[in-house]
Amino acid sequence: MPRWLRFALAGVAALFVVLAVGIAVLGYTIDARRVAALAADQLKAATGRELKIAGPLDVSFFPRLAIIAEDVSFANAPWGSRPELVKAKRVAGSIALLPLLGGRIHVDRIVLVEPDVLLETSAKGVGNWVFGEPSAPAPPGEAAGESTLDVAELVLERGLLAFRDGASQRAEQLVVERLRFKERPPGDRLDVDLRAAFREQPFTAKGTMGRIVRALEKDAAWPVRLALATDGARAELDGTVDWSAAVPALNAALKAEVKETAGLGRLAGAAIDAPTPIAVSAQLASRKGEQVADPLRITLGTHAIAGRVAVATGGPRPAVTARLTAKEIDLTPLAASPTAPPAKRKRVFSDAPFPLEPLRAFDADAEIAIDRLVLPNKLPLEAVRMRAALKDGRLDVQPLAATLGGGPLIGRVRLDASRPAAESLAVSLDGKAISLEKVAAALGYGGAVSGGPTDLALELAGPAESLHRFVGWGNGELRISTGEFRTAGAALDAGGGALTSIMDKANPFRRQDPYTDVKCAVVRLPVREGVATSQRTIAYETTKVNMVVAGRINLRTEALDLAVRPTVKEGIGLGAGSLAELVRVTGTLAEPAIGIDTLGSARAALSVGGAVLTSGLSLLGEALLAKAAADQHPCRTALAGEAPSKAAAGEPAAPAAKKEDEGPLGGLRRLFK
Numbered sequence: 081m082p083r084w085l086r087f088a089l090a091g092v093a094a095l096f097v098v099l100a101v102g103i104a105v106l107g108y109t110i111d112a113r114r115v116a117a118l119a120a121d122q123l124k125a126a127t128g129r130e131l132k133i134a135g136p137l138d139v140s141f142f143p144r145l146a147i148i149a150e151d152v153s154f155a156n157a158p159w160g161s162r163p164e165l166v167k168a169k170r171v172a173g174s175i176a177l178l179p180l181l182g183g184r185i186h187v188d189r190i191v192l193v194e195p196d197v198l199l200e201t202s203a204k205g206v207g208n209w210v211f212g213e214p215s216a217p218a219p220p221g222e223a224a225g226e227s228t229l230d231v232a233e234l235v236l237e238r239g240l241l242a243f244r245d246g247a248s249q250r251a252e253q254l255v256v257e258r259l260r261f262k263e264r265p266p267g268d269r270l271d272v273d274l275r276a277a278f279r280e281q282p283f284t285a286k287g288t289m290g291r292i293v294r295a296l297e298k299d300a301a302w303p304v305r306l307a308l309a310t311d312g313a314r315a316e317l318d319g320t321v322d323w324s325a326a327v328p329a330l331n332a333a334l335k336a337e338v339k340e341t342a343g344l345g346r347l348a349g350a351a352i353d354a355p356t357p358i359a360v361s362a363q364l365a366s367r368k369g370e371q372v373a374d375p376l377r378i379t380l381g382t383h384a385i386a387g388r389v390a391v392a393t394g395g396p397r398p399a400v401t402a403r404l405t406a407k408e409i410d411l412t413p414l415a416a417s418p419t420a421p422p423a424k425r426k427r428v429f430s431d432a433p434f435p436l437e438p439l440r441a442f443d444a445d446a447e448i449a450i451d452r453l454v455l456p457n458k459l460p461l462e463a464v465r466m467r468a469a470l471k472d473g474r475l476d477v478q479p480l481a482a483t484l485g486g487g488p489l490i491g492r493v494r495l496d497a498s499r500p501a502a503e504s505l506a507v508s509l510d511g512k513a514i515s516l517e518k519v520a521a522a523l524g525y526g527g528a529v530s531g532g533p534t535d536l537a538l539e540l541a542g543p544a545e546s547l548h549r550f551v552g553w554g555n556g557e558l559r560i561s562t563g564e565f566r567t568a569g570a571a572l573d574a575g576g577g578a579l580t581s582i583m584d585k586a587n588p589f590r591r592q593d594p595y596t597d598v599k600c601a602v603v604r605l606p607v608r609e610g611v612a613t614s615q616r617t618i619a620y621e622t623t624k625v626n627m628v629v630a631g632r633i634n635l636r637t638e639a640l641d642l643a644v645r646p647t648v649k650e651g652i653g654l655g656a657g658s659l660a661e662l663v664r665v666t667g668t669l670a671e672p673a674i675g676i677d678t679l680g681s682a683r684a685a686l687s688v689g690g691a692v693l694t695s696g697l698s699l700l701g702e703a704l705l706a707k708a709a710a711d712q713h714p715c716r717t718a719l720a721g722e723a724p725s726k727a728a729a730g731e732p733a734a735p736a737a738k739k740e741d742e743g744p745l746g747g748l749r750r751l752f753k
Contacts, residue, residue, distance in 0.1 A: 113137060116149070127211040129155040129165070144188060157208040161200060161244060163550040165208055169194035189233040200244035230293040232263040254278050264288065269303060281346035283310040290321075298324040303559045306331065310347060312340025312356075327393045329366030334373075336360040350435070355380050355413035370395040376404075383408050395443070402446040410454040427638060428669040429548040436497040436544065444470040453482070461489070468684055473498035485522075485534070487514035495544055503544035511536040516565055532565030532598075540607065552610040552636035560603040561719060568595045597623045600715035610636040619714035624649055628714045631665070638669040647711075 112153040120131040135150030153167040170193035179186040201207050239256035257275040264271050270292070274285040287306035294302055301320040310313045319332020337359050338344060341352040358380055364375040374388040387404035450464040462483040469476050477493040491509040516532025542554030611634055618629035626649065631642035644663035667673035711717055 104604050131155075135170075138498075141177070141653065144174045145177055146172075147345070148172040156198065156200075157202070157206075159202050160198070160208050162198060164196075167196050168192050182645050185230065187231045189235070190231060190688070191235045191237070192239065193237050197239070197241045198244065200246060202246045202489075205247065205277060230291060231261070234261040235259070252279070261289075261292075263291065263696070272306065279349055281310060281343055283308065283343075283347065295321075295323050300324045301331075308405050311343030313338040313344050315360075317640065325366060326369075327371075327513055329371055330364045332364050333364055334360070334362045334364055350415070355411065357381065380409060382414070383410060385409070388474075398442040400442055400444040400446070402444070402448075404446070404448045406448075406450045408452040408454070409450055411456045412454055412458055414679040426668075426670055427548065429546075429551050429635070429638065431548045433546050434544055436495075436503055436505075439470060439475060439497045440473040440500075441497070442470070443472070444468065450629075458523055459484075459519070484511060485515040485518040487534075489514070497544065504541065505550055506541035507538065509536070509538040516562060528568045529564045533563040534560065536560045540664070542610075552707060554607055554610055554635070556607050558603065558605045558607070558612070560601075561673035561715075562601040564600065565598050566595050567598060599623065602715045602718040604718055607635065610634065614642065616711075617718045619718035621713075621715050626711070626714050628711070628718075633669070640665050640667055640669065642666075 114134055116137055120133075123129070123131050130156075130614070132153045133149045133151065136148075137150075138146075138148045140146045149171045152171045153164045156163055156165040170191070173190040173192075174188045175636065176186040176188055193457040199207065199209060209519045236256055239259070240253060241256065242251065242253040244251045255277045257277070258273070259276070260273045261270045263269075269288045269290060272285060272287050272289055276285075278285060285306055285308045287304070288301040289304045289306070290299060300322045302323055303320055305318045306316070308317075313336070315334065315336035317330075317332050319330060322329040322331065331411055337357065338354075339357050341354055341356060345352040358378065360376075360378050362376040365372050365374065370390045370392045372390040373390070374390070376387055376389055378385040383406065385406040387402065389400065389402045389404075392399040392401075406415050446466075446468045448464070448466045448468075451462070453461045453464045455461065464482045466477060466480050469478075473496070475493070475497070477491075477496040480491040480493060482489045489509065489511040491507070494506045495503070496505075497503045513533050514534040514536065516534055517529050517584070520526070520529040537559040538556070539553045540551070540556035540558075542550045542552075544550060599621040601620045602618065605612040605614060606617075607613075609633055613632045614629050616628050616630055620627040628645045628647075629642055630645070631640075631644070633640055642665040644665065646663070664675045665672055666675070
């Protein structure tokens with residue numbers, strides 16, 4: 081039982097006991113006010129705090145000792161934010177007289193009307209429920225009369241329990257509409273009925289629990305059977321509580337069901353973005369300082385996760401271990417509703433801060449195995465295996481493995497949240513022989529793509545405050561390389577409006593041909609301080625048209641400045657005049673703008689690539705443009721270069737630029753070489 085609750089009950093009981101003894105001895109000759117003052121003096125001597133009864137005080141002693149006191153208050157700590165720790169409009173109660181002769185306090189009934197309790201800590205973390213200097217604990221069974229107090233019925237009406245953290249100034253409050261504990265025959269349990277609200281979200285708790293005296297005596301098998309409910313969610317708990325443990329431990333069956341998450345989100349103080357309905361069942365047990373849920377089963381819609389979760393509380397911080405498995409998990413309900421128009425966003429990468437503070441509050445070791453995981457965008461992953469280790473605020477997810485489109489996908493995530501305001505995140509991902517055909521079929525475009533073996537690699541490291549900070553100040557590289565595939569007609573429309581517009585302007589055959597034979601496609605984007613640069617490192621080859629992309633994407637501002645240079649292959653019966661000289665991509669990632677440049681303006685437009693290296697000092701000459709267009713293997717050119725892992729490992733850099741590659745035009749020569 082918490083110390084503040086013991087002192088609160090002891091304070092109320094002390095008032096009743098002193099009054100009971102005084103009245104029993106002196107009868108009607110006693111002055112109730114003098115006895116109340118004596119009780120207050122005794123309580124102040126024990127706690128250093130003053131008890132006041134500012135309103136009327138009525139006392140009767142037959143057939144039971146009954147007390148009604150109005151405008152009652154108990155003083156706060158000297159450093160507290162207000163004078164009172166507890167204040168109440170009315171306190172009423174009755175005590176059985178005969179048990180007093182045996183040194184036992186049996187409170188028949190206590191009624192608290194409009195109690196207002198403030199629990200708070202100082203800037204140094206000292207609670208206002210701590211009275212004086214801590215003393216040595218009493219031997220078991222001899223703790224300051226803990227076993228002498230019993231309450232048969234407690235009623236609380238229109239109460240308020242608030243907590244304030246003196247260091248962070250964070251404050252929370254529980255508003256109680258009504259709380260009632262009542263002893264039920266044969267007297268070993270209490271009926272419980274609670275109607276309250278936390279963070280303005282109403283909830284209820286009904287059921288039974290053991291008598292208060294058994295909890296104060298540190299009962300190792302204190303019975304509890306409760307049903308808790310709030311909007312869209314309910315839970316049932318049936319078992320016992322071990323009060324003798326250092327941290328009270330549960331040995332009980334738990335069942336919970338969530339149909340809507342809004343109510344739980346308000347109670348938790350954060351939105352809960354999870355597919356519903358959710359059902360949880362677990363057998364809770366306490367074993368050697370651990371609280372264990374085994375077996376644990378979580379059902380998401382028609383899918384289930386099963387396993388074991390344990391929380392150890394003996395170390396400097398809680399330590400969580402989890403071993404979970406699932407046949408299939410479908411996260412598509414997390415995607416926006418197809419009937420609702422998508423919200424227009426100015427940014428692709430959110431500024432919302434990552435919730436990193438909880439990572440510093442506990443350690444963890446978790447293993448998860450999912451046979452099939454469907455992401456919110458309907459992309460399916462097979463044979464998902466993940467192990468996450470969290471220690472002292474440092475999270476390492478390794479291995480992170482899955483199968484995508486028949487090919488292996490291996491990754492690692494390292495998040496260092498140990499130092500506030502200096503968090504860092506590093507992500508690596510490597511995929512081999514991923515079939516575009518299988519991916520397209522899984523996304524609902526079966527028959528639109530055939531072939532397309534794809535390799536991908538991602539290395540990115542940056543600050544971990546938010547997704548925007550991570551990519552906008554990140555360093556690394558993205559590589560995607562796709563082999564031969566055939567796409568039917570306008571199947572690439574699935575890439576979105578911007579990609580569709582680019583393809584329409586750069587490839588005049590796309591709409592008129594029944595299919596497009598793609599020989600290869602390559603994306604290689606180095607990222608330095610949030611700027612992704614293409615120096616002819618994005619390329620696309622079909623049997624009729626080649627395309628090369630140069631320019632940059634500023635991930636910090638999300639600004640686009642790209643040039644797409646299409647080239648018609650010889651022998652297909654179409655002159656160069658029928659093809660756009662240059663497709664310009666400007667605007668932002670959220671709102672790209674696509675346009676066509678003629679040969680006359682292409683000189684200025686293609687300076688975009690040079691500007692990346694020469695701060696905009698160079699222009700593209702016609703001879704250089706012709707040389708770029710003459711590249712018969714742009715995919716091979718795009719793939720040329722040093723992998724990010726080599727640079728990260730400190731291997732030798734590429735040879736220095738040749739003399740003809742220096743000067744104001746050097747960047748462009750390297751760009752289209």
